[in-house]
Amino acid sequence: MSAAVETKADAALGRGARRARALVTPDGVPLRVEIADYAERAAAFAGDFVVTLVATELILFFAALISFGHANATYAAGVFVAFLVRNAYFVCFELLWSGATPLKRAMGLRVVDRNGGALTAGAIVARNLSREAETFFPLGMIVTAQSWLAAPWEILPVALWLVLTAALPLCNRDRLRAGDLIAGTLVIAVPKQLLLEDLVERRHTYTFTDAQLDRYGILELHVLEDVLRRPATYETDRVLDEIAEKVRRKIGWSGSTPRDTRTFLLDFYTAQRAFLELRKNFGDERADKHHAATANDR
Amino acid sequence: MAATREAPVLKSQQFRREREASWDELEALVEQARVHGVRSFTPEQAERFPMLYRSVLSSLSVARAIALDRALVAYLDNLALRAYLTFYAPPRDPLAAAGRFLQHGFPAAVRTLHRHVAIAFVALVIGVVTGFVLVNGSESWFSTLVPSDLAGGRGAASTAADLVRDELAAPVGPNVLDGIANVLFSHNTLVALLTFGLGMLAGVPAVLLTIYQGAILGAFFALHVHRGLGLAFAGWVGIHGVTEMAAFTLFAAAGLRLGEILVFPGETSRADAFALRSGPAAKVAVGAALMLALAAVLEGYFRAAVQSTDLRLTIATLSLVFWIVYFALAGRRWRA
Numbered sequence: 001m002s003a004a005v006e007t008k009a010d011a012a013l014g015r016g017a018r019r020a021r022a023l024v025t026p027d028g029v030p031l032r033v034e035i036a037d038y039a040e041r042a043a044a045f046a047g048d049f050v051v052t053l054v055a056t057e058l059i060l061f062f063a064a065l066i067s068f069g070h071a072n073a074t075y076a077a078g079v080f081v082a083f084l085v086r087n088a089y090f091v092c093f094e095l096l097w098s099g100a101t102p103l104k105r106a107m108g109l110r111v112v113d114r115n116g117g118a119l120t121a122g123a124i125v126a127r128n129l130s131r132e133a134e135t136f137f138p139l140g141m142i143v144t145a146q147s148w149l150a151a152p153w154e155i156l157p158v159a160l161w162l163v164l165t166a167a168l169p170l171c172n173r174d175r176l177r178a179g180d181l182i183a184g185t186l187v188i189a190v191p192k193q194l195l196l197e198d199l200v201e202r203r204h205t206y207t208f209t210d211a212q213l214d215r216y217g218i219l220e221l222h223v224l225e226d227v228l229r230r231p232a233t234y235e236t237d238r239v240l241d242e243i244a245e246k247v248r249r250k251i252g253w254s255g256s257t258p259r260d261t262r263t264f265l266l267d268f269y270t271a272q273r274a275f276l277e278l279r280k281n282f283g284d285e286r287a288d289k290h291h292a293a294t295a296n297d298r
Numbered sequence: 299m300a301a302t303r304e305a306p307v308l309k310s311q312q313f314r315r316e317r318e319a320s321w322d323e324l325e326a327l328v329e330q331a332r333v334h335g336v337r338s339f340t341p342e343q344a345e346r347f348p349m350l351y352r353s354v355l356s357s358l359s360v361a362r363a364i365a366l367d368r369a370l371v372a373y374l375d376n377l378a379l380r381a382y383l384t385f386y387a388p389p390r391d392p393l394a395a396a397g398r399f400l401q402h403g404f405p406a407a408v409r410t411l412h413r414h415v416a417i418a419f420v421a422l423v424i425g426v427v428t429g430f431v432l433v434n435g436s437e438s439w440f441s442t443l444v445p446s447d448l449a450g451g452r453g454a455a456s457t458a459a460d461l462v463r464d465e466l467a468a469p470v471g472p473n474v475l476d477g478i479a480n481v482l483f484s485h486n487t488l489v490a491l492l493t494f495g496l497g498m499l500a501g502v503p504a505v506l507l508t509i510y511q512g513a514i515l516g517a518f519f520a521l522h523v524h525r526g527l528g529l530a531f532a533g534w535v536g537i538h539g540v541t542e543m544a545a546f547t548l549f550a551a552a553g554l555r556l557g558e559i560l561v562f563p564g565e566t567s568r569a570d571a572f573a574l575r576s577g578p579a580a581k582v583a584v585g586a587a588l589m590l591a592l593a594a595v596l597e598g599y600f601r602a603a604v605q606s607t608d609l610r611l612t613i614a615t616l617s618l619v620f621w622i623v624y625f626a627l628a629g630r631r632w633r634a
Contacts, residue, residue, distance in 0.1 A: 023379075025355070025382050025386075026386070027352070027355055029355045029358065029359060029378070031358075031375060031378055031379045031382060032375045032379075033379060091392075092392065094388070095388055095392050095395070096392075098383060098384070098387035098388055099383070099388065110383060112383065113386075114569075114570075114573035115573055115574065117386065118386040118387070118388060119386070119387070119388040120388060120395075121388060121392060121395035121396070121399065122395075122399055122403055122577075122580060122581050122584060123577075123580065124388060125584045126580035126581070126583060126584050129583065129584060129587055130580075130583070132491070133491040133492075133494065137491060172569055173569070174569060176569060181569065181572040181573075181576065182556065182572070182576050182579065182580045182583070183576070183580050184572065184573040184574070184576055184577060184580070190376075190379060190380060190383065191376070192376070192380075193372055193373050193375075193376035193377070194373070195318070195321065195369075195370070195373045196369040196373070198311055198314060198367060198369075198370070199367075200308055200311055200367075218366055221366055222366075222368045225367070225368050225369065226368070229369065270308075273308065273310075273366050273367070274308050276366050277308060277309060277310055277364060277365065277366050280364070280366070281309070281364065
């Protein structure tokens with residue numbers, strides 16, 4: 001089944017908010033992966049960042065307790081501890097949980113190798129260290145702006161750097177930030193998918209001729225499958241009635257108007273799928289209902 | 299019409315009936331690995347897992363070829379992806395990974411980038427010579443070349459006694475951690491990160507920054523040589539400076555590599571070119587960051603703790619020899 005049809009079906013159903021791409025495993029099989037959204041990644045990062053901030057504060061607090069205020073934690077020491085904590089946090093979790101920090105894991109995001117190989121420790125360290133230059137360094141400079149700012153405009157290049165690195169993921173198809181480019185990594189969304197039951201596993205009532213099944217292609221089959229899998233609500237039933245009406249007109253259904261639309265469409269789905277799978281098996285893959293027209297054009 | 303009949307069995311349906319049990323088994327293993335880790339596998343499970351992984355890949359290929367059941371293909375895509383992520387997980391032992399990186403990965407990456415390292419090194423040398431010659435001719439150049447926060451009051455007006463008291467013989471500060479942290483988050487780190495980051499933009503700024511960094515060092519040298527403190531300064535700056543300047547050079551080399559990929563991506567897209575060719579640059583940058591941290595420890599503590607110029611020079615020479623031998627030889631046999 002071609003990826004183009006998949007994407008078209010997604011578009012027809014108003015789905016596929018995430019961009020998809022193929023990741024070729026070392027075994028040579030292209031897997032379809034969904035690129036994580038910018039918003040998802042930003043949320044996961046913000047959450048992880050807050051966790052590391054709290055951890056840093058706790059460490060500094062206990063360090064101050066232990067020293068009984070003999071040595072007040074200076075700003076430099078605070079920055080140092082924060083640096084160690086956040087890098088240890090991101091690197092260790094991404095190593096131990098194969099490319100997921102706690103917040104990434106909670107949101108179903110994973111860091112993977114862009115070439116489909118195993119994620120290496122070096123890549124994990126590189127993508128996280130480079131975040132120092134991308135985000136934390138300019139952020140630190142803005143936070144401490146009072147101490148070094150001579151003229152207000154001097155904040156501009158720093159802010160520009162921060163904005164540019166933050167906007168970089170939006171400027172490329174794979175939503176890569178600078179660290180991903182350097183480390184050759186990619187952040188994907190891995191939602192867990194259940195195996196839904198096969199719609200054709202049943203007895204059937206209605207039969208269709210080959211001429212009737214000639215009218216539609218894979219795209220329409222997929223849209224029909226999706227509607228049939230929706231929970232049986234009043235809304236779904238109305239959509240099914242509409243579809244059944246259209247199908248009957250299109251295929252020139254001569255029999256009586258079926259009483260149970262769902263049964264009629266399930267039978268049509270089964271017959272249509274059997275027909276299209278057979279055609280595909282014979283090398284005649286029919287992407288959509290226009291297949292006859294395109295075949296004639298050639 | 300009312301009579302129901304058994305539908306003819308579809309090929310895709312039959313395929314699913316035959317394979318579904320093995321998918322369920324893999325599903326359970328992937329879930330177990332996700333929650334408890336791959337280490338929780340019993341020997342039988344560890345033996346089954348690779349077989350089931352390959353079998354789901356083949357199931358996916360077959361399903362894509364014969365089945366028009368969207369839910370089935372989506373499920374297999376997802377299961378294969380999750381099994382793949384479990385199968386090709388990053389090394390579970392960070393310490394071993396770090397050891398391999400230091401023994402092999404880092405020096406090998408530096409050797410891969412030897413041309414970039416050479417360019418960066420030449421830029422650094424040009425900078426040092428320029429800085430030295432300029433300030434040697436006229437000390438008024440010093441304040442032009444060296445930013446005031448880095449000069450720290452040193453300049454054309456400083457006497458030899460000033461330099462010895464405040465700089466060369468300054469004692470260890472009251473808070474060692476602070477000293478190291480101050481060094482680490484100072485001007486030099488900023489410059490190193492910029493060299494790398496700007497290298498990514500095009501490469502030229504990386505070279506210019508390296509020359510400038512060298513010029514600052516040359517300017518300091520000339521200032522001290524004029525006051526008869528040349529050797530003392532060499533020890534004072536060399537004890538950490540050898541490591542630090544080596545790290546700068548490597549950052550610049552990594553930056554140059556990134557710039558090269560950006561300007562000459564070759565036949566692939568830029569993003570793909572980065573994925574394929576930025577590996578050594580990333581490794582070199584990570585290693586150079588470790589070297590900066592090491593230099594910060596040397597500068598923030600040992601430089602003040604070791605007051606003898608001879609000893610400082612010895613450490614500087616030893617570190618120079620160490621880095622040369624390390625980058626030239628480490629990990630070579632490992633690869634064979």
